[in-house]
Amino acid sequence: xxxxxxxxxxxxxxxxxxxxxxxxxxxxxxxxxxxxxxxxxxxxxxxxxxxxxxxxxxxxxxxxxxxxxxxxxxxxxxxxxxxxxxxxxxxxxxxxxxxxxxxxxxxxxxxxxxxxxxxxxxxxxxxxxxxxxxxxxxxxxxxxxxxxxxxxxxxxxxxxxxxxxxxxxxxxxxxxxxxxxxxxxxxxxxxxxxxxxxxxxxxxxxxxxxxxxxxxxxxxxxxxxxxxxxxxxxxxxxxxxxxxxxxxxxxxxxxxxxxxxxxxxxxxxxxxxxxxxxxxxxxxxxxxxxxxxxxxxxxxxxxxxxxxxxxxxxxxxxxxxxxxxxxxxxxxxxxxxxxxxxxxxxxxxxxxxxxxxxxxxxxxxxxxxxxxxxxxxxxxxxxxxxxxxxxxxxxxxxxxxxxxxxxxxxxxxxxxxxxxxxxxxxxxxxxxx
Amino acid sequence: xxxxxxxxxxxxxxxxxxxxxxxxxxxxxxxxxxxxxxxxxxxxxxxxxxxxxxxxxxxxxxxxxxxxxxxxxxxxxxxxxxxxxxxxxxxxxxxxxxxxxxxxxxxxxxxxxxxxxxxxxxxxxxxxxxxxxxxxxxxxxx
Numbered sequence: 001x002x003x004x005x006x007x008x009x010x011x012x013x014x015x016x017x018x019x020x021x022x023x024x025x026x027x028x029x030x031x032x033x034x035x036x037x038x039x040x041x042x043x044x045x046x047x048x049x050x051x052x053x054x055x056x057x058x059x060x061x062x063x064x065x066x067x068x069x070x071x072x073x074x075x076x077x078x079x080x081x082x083x084x085x086x087x088x089x090x091x092x093x094x095x096x097x098x099x100x101x102x103x104x105x106x107x108x109x110x111x112x113x114x115x116x117x118x119x120x121x122x123x124x125x126x127x128x129x130x131x132x133x134x135x136x137x138x139x140x141x142x143x144x145x146x147x148x149x150x151x152x153x154x155x156x157x158x159x160x161x162x163x164x165x166x167x168x169x170x171x172x173x174x175x176x177x178x179x180x181x182x183x184x185x186x187x188x189x190x191x192x193x194x195x196x197x198x199x200x201x202x203x204x205x206x207x208x209x210x211x212x213x214x215x216x217x218x219x220x221x222x223x224x225x226x227x228x229x230x231x232x233x234x235x236x237x238x239x240x241x242x243x244x245x246x247x248x249x250x251x252x253x254x255x256x257x258x259x260x261x262x263x264x265x266x267x268x269x270x271x272x273x274x275x276x277x278x279x280x281x282x283x284x285x286x287x288x289x290x291x292x293x294x295x296x297x298x299x300x301x302x303x304x305x306x307x308x309x310x311x312x313x314x315x316x317x318x319x320x321x322x323x324x325x326x327x328x329x330x331x332x333x334x335x336x337x338x339x340x341x342x343x344x345x346x347x348x349x350x351x352x353x354x355x356x357x358x359x360x361x362x363x364x365x366x367x368x369x370x371x372x373x374x375x376x377x378x379x380x381x382x383x384x385x386x387x388x389x390x391x392x393x394x395x396x397x398x399x400x401x402x403x404x405x406x407x408x409x410x411x412x413x414x415x416x417x418x419x420x421x422x423x424x425x426x427x428x429x430x431x432x433x
Numbered sequence: 434x435x436x437x438x439x440x441x442x443x444x445x446x447x448x449x450x451x452x453x454x455x456x457x458x459x460x461x462x463x464x465x466x467x468x469x470x471x472x473x474x475x476x477x478x479x480x481x482x483x484x485x486x487x488x489x490x491x492x493x494x495x496x497x498x499x500x501x502x503x504x505x506x507x508x509x510x511x512x513x514x515x516x517x518x519x520x521x522x523x524x525x526x527x528x529x530x531x532x533x534x535x536x537x538x539x540x541x542x543x544x545x546x547x548x549x550x551x552x553x554x555x556x557x558x559x560x561x562x563x564x565x566x567x568x569x570x571x572x573x574x575x
Contacts (some may be wrong), residue, residue: 376441376474376497377497378497378498378499381439381441381497381498381499382439382476382499383437383439383476383478383499383501383548384469384476384530384531384548385469385470385471385476388441388471388474388476389471392473410473410474411441411443411473411474412443412474413441413442413443413448413495413496413497414495414496414497415495415496416443416445
C-alpha cells in the first residue's frame with residue numbers, strides 16, 4: 001500500500017482528533033477576529049471562540065451556506081489581507097454571483113498536498129503520466145489536479161477539457177497511466193478510442209480519478225470493465241477548496257476525508273441537528289487549515305454517511321459514502337451546477353415568456369444532456385413558424401450563456417408540463433445515478 | 434377577410450387527433466387546414482364555420498391558440514389561375530407569409546387562403562385589380 005503522507009494518513013485517531021481540535025480553535029479564533037460576518041453570526045448565537053473546547057462543541061457554531069458566499073461576494077469572507085492572496089478560482093455557474101475561492105500560498109500548497117495524496121491513494125506514483133482533463137481556468141478541477149500531480153512528481157499532461165480525439169491521441173502518444181476527468185467523460189474518451197479503431201493494448205492507462213459530478217457504483221463498474229482500469233472517486237467543491245477533500249482508496253469502500261484539513265459532520269437537513277454516528281444526512285464541512293477563505297460548518301447539501309472505523313488500507317481518516325443525493329434541487333450537468341431557480345430567472349428576462357418550464361436530464365452516449373421545456377403561452381405564440389423558431393433561438397442563447405452549458409430548448413403545449421397540487425414538477429432526472 | 438384559428442401542437446403522437454376530436458365534439462366543421470411543422474413542434478391552421486366558438490373551446494381544452502386575419506381569395510379554377518394572382522401580388526409588392534387551399538369552392542372559382550404581411554394593403558390592391566375575395570360571413574357559410 002502506498003501512502004503520500006504516512007504520518008498524517010495513518011495518524012492514530014486520538015492524536016488526529018487532538019490535531020483537529022487545535023486547528024479548529026485556531027480557525028474559529030481567526031474568523032471571529034478577522035471576518036465581520038462570521039463574528040456577527042457567532043455573536044447572534046451568543047457563542048465565543050473560547051466556548052469551543054472539544055470537537056463536539058462544533059455544533060454550537062453557526063452554519064455557512066451558499067447564500068453566505070453570494071452575500072459576501074467577492075471578498076466578504078476573506079480572513080487575510082488581499083496581498084496574501086495568490087490565486088482566485090470560482091464556480092462555473094455564470095448566473096448571479098459565482099462562488100469564489102481565494103487561496104494564500106499555504107492554501108495552494110495544502111491543496112496540492114491533498115491532491116497528491118488522493119492521486120497516490122488512486123495508485124499514482126512519481127513514475128505516472130497523468131492526463132488532467134478537467135477544465136483549466138476558473139474551475140478548480142484543472143489547476144487543482146495539475147498542482148497535485150506536480151507535487152507528486154508525476155509528469156502532468158495539462159490537456160484540459162474537450163477535443164476528445166486529441167485526448168485519445170495524447171493518451172496514446174505520451175503513455176498516460178492515470179486520467180483525471182469527470183466519470184462520464186472517461187466513457188466518452190473510451191467510445192472515441194473505439195470509433196478510431198484503436199486497440200486498448202496500445203494504451204498504458206492503469207487508473208482514473210474521477211469527480212466533479214455524481215456517479216454510481218454501476219458507472220464505476222462500467223468504466224472499469226470497458227477501460228480495464230481502476231476507477232477512483234474524488235470529492236470536493238469550490239466552497240471547500242476544490243477537488244481533493246475526500247478520495248477512494250484501493251478498497252473503494254468509502255472516500256477518505258482529509259481529516260487533518262477538514263472536519264465532517266452529518267446533520268438533519270430539515271432541523272440542522274447533528275445526527276448520531278452512522279446516520280444518513282447532509283454533509284457539513286469545517287476547514288482546519290484554510291487561511292484565505294476558511295469555512296465553518298459549510299452545508300454542502302450533499303447527502304451521505306460517515307464511517308469512522310479504520311479501513312483495511314490502514315488509513316485512520318473517516319470515510320464518507322459515495323454521494324448520490326442532494327438535499328436541495330441542484331443538478332450537476334457535465335460538472336456544472338444548475339439550479340432550477342437559475343433557469344427561471346433567465347426565462348423571466350425574456351419578454352412574454354412565463355416561467356412554466358421543466359428540466360429533463362438524460363445521459364446519452366455517456367454525456368449528460370439538459371433539455372429545457374418551455375410552455376408556449378398565448379403571449380408568445382404565433383401562427384408563423386419563423387417567429388417560434390426565433391423564440392426558441394433566443395431562449396437557447398440566453399440559457400446557454402446564463403448557465404454556462406449547452407441546453408436543448410423545446411417548446412411545449414401548456415398541458416404537457418405535469419402539475420401536482422398546482423405546482424409544476426420542475427425536474428425529471430432520467431440518469432439513474 | 435377571415436379569421437383563421439392557429440393552434441400550437443407538439444410533435445407528439447395523438448395531438449392532431451386530439452385537437453380535431455375536440456373541435457368535432459363541439460360541432461365545429463373544419464373548412465380548410467394546413468400544418469407547418471419543425472422537428473419539435475407544429476402549427477395547425479384552420480378555417481372553421483364558427484371561429485369564435487372554436488377559439489373558446491380550444492382554450493378551454495388547454496391549447497395555445499390565436500386568431501389570425503387571412504384573406505380567402507377566389508382563384509379561377511383553370512390552368513394559370515393561381516399564377517396570375519401571384520404575379521399581380523408580386524407587382525404590388527405584397528409579401529405572402531403562407532397560403533393553402535380551401536376544401537370546396539365558390540361557384541366556378543377555387544379558394545385559396547392567404548396570410549399576407551399587410552392585409553389592408555392587400556385588400557385595397559385586390560379591389561383595385563378586381564381580384565375577388567370572400568367576406569367573412571360568406572366564407573363560413575360555404
